[in-house]
Amino acid sequence: MLKLLGAAMIMLAATLAGFGRARQFADRPRHIRGLIAALQRLETEIMYGYTLLPEAMKRIAVQSREPLRSFFAAAADRMCAPHNERAQDALSRAMDTHWTATAMKAPEREILRQLSCTLGTSDRSDQANHIALALQQLKQEEISAREDQAKYEKVSKSLGVLLGALIVILIF
DSSP, X not given: OHHHHHHHHHHHHHHHHHHHHHHHHHHHHHHHHHHHHHHHHHXXXXXXXXXXXXXXXXXXXXXXOTTHHHHHHHHHHHHSTTTOOOHHHHHHHHHHHHGGGSSOOHHHHHXXXXXXXXXXXXXXXXXXXXXXXXXXXXXHHHHHHHHHHHHHHHHHHHHHHHHHHHHHHHHO
């Protein structure tokens, strides 16, 4: 009886691990789409709303879902008093703190890092050009993430179940 309970627990743990990994493959395209939408709103706020960058980031945070909400809120908070950090530093700190909550990977982080170097340091049209470039790069990453999802989501689920079964067979 105890062996059966142990085997069931091993199977459950391996299956949950496989499903957790599959969820990461499914979440990455969704998080990238959310980031694309947030940057499009940022571009609109800068170009047409004449909104200051910290205020624009606060508005984007309110309109975004988690985990991007926390990311943009933290960046906006660092740009306001008493911190008064530059956009590059504020976004860098926000990425250090909140990036692990997302399913996004290093390419998306690098795109945001490059964008943060130009935000708040040039005129509106130049910032809009840099945001447009970042959007193009993110759209390519989204396509890549969807391809990875199509390839690896089902494999991860199946591998979790099969690995659990293998462990149970080897132990018992």
